[in-house]
Amino acid sequence: MSMIFGVPMAVLSGQLLIGIINGAFYALLSLGLAVIFGLLKIINFAHGAMYMLGAMATVIMFDTLGVNYWVALFLAPLLVGIAGVLVEYFLLRRIAGQDHIYSLLLTFGVALIMQGILTNIYGVSGLRYAMPDMFKGGVNLGFMFMPYYRAWVIVAALVVCFGTWFMIEKTKLGAYLRAGTEDSQLMQGFGINVPLLVSLTYGFGVMLAAFAGVLAAPIYSVTPVMGSHILIVVFAVVVIGGMGSIGGAIITGILMGIVEGLTKTFYPPASSAVIFLVMVIVLMIRPNGLFGKEA
Amino acid sequence: MTMMKKLLTSAVASALMVGGAQAEISNNTVKIGYLADMSGTYRDLAGPNGLKALEMAVADVGGTVKGAKIEIVTADDRNSPDVASSTVRRWLENDNVDMVAGLVASSVTIAATKVIEEHNKLALVNGSAASSITNEHCTPNHIHYTYDTYPLSVGTPTAIVKEGGKTWYVLTADYAFGHSLEADVTRMVESNGGEIIGSIRHPFPTPDFSSFILQAQASGADVVALANAGADTTNAITTAAEFGLTQSGQTLAALLLFLSDVHALGVETAQGIQLTTGWYWDMNEDAREWADRFMEETGARPTMVHAGIYSSAVQYLNAIEATGSDDSQVVRKQMMDTPINDMFTKNGRIREDGRMVHDMFLAQVKTPEESSNEWDLYKILRTIPADEAFRPLSDSKCKLVSSN
Structure with missing residues (x-):
């Protein structure tokens, strides 16, 4: 068997694929953050909590109402999106135009409250969510056993990521969004309802997080604290990609998944730190991130 | 350093005994501090339901020992040794806490028992895993009850x-x-x-x-x-x-x-x-009976840690009842001399290193x-x-x- 740095080629291919799968999650989550920061200049620390809400909603709706996976895939993000719009309308709007630190603290507080309430009700051991029947099992790729569900995660995440990028960068709606945040008064003058656009953008950003949450429900343990673990990593991904760069967030998410996967093979103890190491190096060489525009 | 500390502790202890503190309950109150992870990763294995188990123990001995009332105070250690040491220090120095129960993350326990040893109080450790707690980190002021690595x-x-x-x-x-x-x-x-x-x-x-x-x-x-x-x-x-x-x-x-x-x-x-x-709720009649009562209180079946918290607290309160003292060394000796036969274990005994050994x-x-x-x-x-x-x-x- 051919070896690379003492690791069999087969193991390495498996790790690359695993890296891409985890990268798909990072991409989805950092994309939402990048949309919210890029268009609204809000540092959304509630993003991890919204991801958690998506997963929790999926499990709770199944347990209480028997809502199946496919319905949850649309319904959970929709509900979380509505919650996001409410947070924007009742809370974030009041501090619009203030320093970034206010939105950071406010959303962090919202996240802690949601996490605390759900911990009191459901505990932290994790809720059970059975794998949907059609995804049970997997296929032997020769170098690894690929569960069908993980393959679906890559496909679903990439489709949603590309769709979002396309909508914001290439469509008229996206142009309105970008223009509205550049110069909201001018856009108001053209008869565009900018406050509504802002609410919907925030709602859409957190929908992406909730969508990632639904994808995570069958494979990770669903707990009220699941979002707090991933939030910081995802912020690092956004910083590496360049704050606010939509395409940058997607590509960096997948890249960082691969970097982390390879670290887990060659030196596992460093795997939780490697993304931050990359962040430090990138900030030293390109302070605006890999895909950020020059300030 | 430890030699010096040992000398000082025993000097203080003997001074107290001469003063006759041995046969009394301080402040006519037995105060138990429950320290555990109440909101993080280790919440469900001990946490709020562990507090319920402790309250059940207090209720089962009748809420008082030798006429002294039993009080419980509680805090979330957030799995942080720093939070644990400062909380325990405050409890012992300002709030007259006699015994600390719960104690989950091993790092928290090792930090907390050091403070408890300085103040010559008692700790009943139930959540922690590290066997070093009664090995290189043993103190005359704690008992490790449920299990270890x-x-x-x-x-x-x-x-x-x-x-x-x-x-x-x-x-x-x-x-x-x-x-x-x-x-x-x-x-x-x-x-x-x-x-x-x-x-x-x-x-x-x-x-x-x-x-x-x-x-x-x-x-x-x-x-x-x-x-x-x-x-x-x-x-x-x-x-x-x-x-x-x-x-x-x-x-x-x-x-x-x-x-x-x-x-x-x-x-x-x-x-x-x-x-x-160390224990399973459905392993015998005594365990089941207690687990049924626990379920009525909490809606969940107890983990081995919940059972250990209850059992050790009852042993502790019985030892105070028997000796009429809440002095840590008097109580600890009484607990070591009394075999444990209850819903948790049969013929359990506490060794000199503070390890409770049981099947x-x-x-x-x-x-x-x-x-x-x-x-x-x-x-x-x-x-x-x-x-x-x-x-x-x-x-x-x-x-x-x-x-x-």
Whole structure:
């Protein structure tokens, strides 16, 4: 068997694929953050909590109402999106135009409250969510056993990521969004309802997080604290990609998944730190991130 | 330094005895501080329901001992040794707390017991795993009650090696608890004729185990052992099931698994896993009866830690009743002299190093067909006798053991 740095080629291919799968999650989550920061200049620390809400909603709706996976895939993000719009309308709007630190603290507080309430009700051991029947099992790729569900995660995440990028960068709606945040008064003058656009953008950003949450429900343990673990990593991904760069967030998410996967093979103890190491190096060489525009 | 401290402590202690404090209950109140993780990773194995167990113990002795009332104060240690030391210091110096119960993360316990030793009070440790708590970190001021890493390494690994699981691959949480568990397991596997062919130290916590499970699969080991706890263990088990680890002929061994973890996983995912436990709610009539009362209070079945918190608190309060004193050394001696026969164990005894030794159990998670309800989770495969389960005093590094 051919070896690379003492690791069999087969193991390495498996790790690359695993890296891409985890990268798909990072991409989805950092994309939402990048949309919210890029268009609204809000540092959304509630993003991890919204991801958690998506997963929790999926499990709770199944347990209480028997809502199946496919319905949850649309319904959970929709509900979380509505919650996001409410947070924007009742809370974030009041501090619009203030320093970034206010939105950071406010959303962090919202996240802690949601996490605390759900911990009191459901505990932290994790809720059970059975794998949907059609995804049970997997296929032997020769170098690894690929569960069908993980393959679906890559496909679903990439489709949603590309769709979002396309909508914001290439469509008229996206142009309105970008223009509205550049110069909201001018856009108001053209008869565009900018406050509504802002609410919907925030709602859409957190929908992406909730969508990632639904994808995570069958494979990770669903707990009220699941979002707090991933939030910081995802912020690092956004910083590496360049704050606010939509395409940058997607590509960096997948890249960082691969970097982390390879670290887990060659030196596992460093795997939780490697993304931050990359962040430090990138900030030293390109302070605006890999895909950020020059300030 | 320790010599000096020891001298000072004993000087203070004898001064107190001369003063006659021995035969009284200070402030005519027995105050218990419950310190545990109330909101984080280790919440469900002890946490708020552990407080309920403690309250049940107080209610069962009638709310008073020798006419003194019993009070409970509580705090969330947030799994931080710093928070734990400052909380315990405040309790002992300002709030007249006599005994600290709960104590979950091993790092928290080691920090808290140092402060408790300085003040010559008592701690009943129930949640923690590290066997060092009654070895190099032993003090005359605490008792380690429910379990520790030593029996965890005796129970499961020995059984699996005997069943033919000769080659092992270990996934270890990369901090003190994981390292000591890995060391204990390595020793046990090798002394039974098995071999460790590889191991990975993974960051704590790790949300995604797929990469590590894949490497464990590629190793071709007979057994993949998990030397971690809480969410890390449940995540690893879920991922192993998803990647078909056991279907490909490997055995999965979780070295520390609580009832709350197995309940969260469900029998569908966790079936067949072998584990070592200090207590199981359905193991005999006494245990069941208490577990029924606990369920009425909390809506959940108790973990071994919940049972240990209750049992140790009742032992403690009975010792005060018997001696009429809440002095830590008087109570501790009385507890050591009294064999434990209750819903937790039969013929349990507290050794001079503070280790409560009792029978442990090798259990296996039931299959969905065998399990009749959501809490019907374990079959007991074997009783591990107390003497075999815990580290023998002859191997002890504890300063309190007379041979040392």
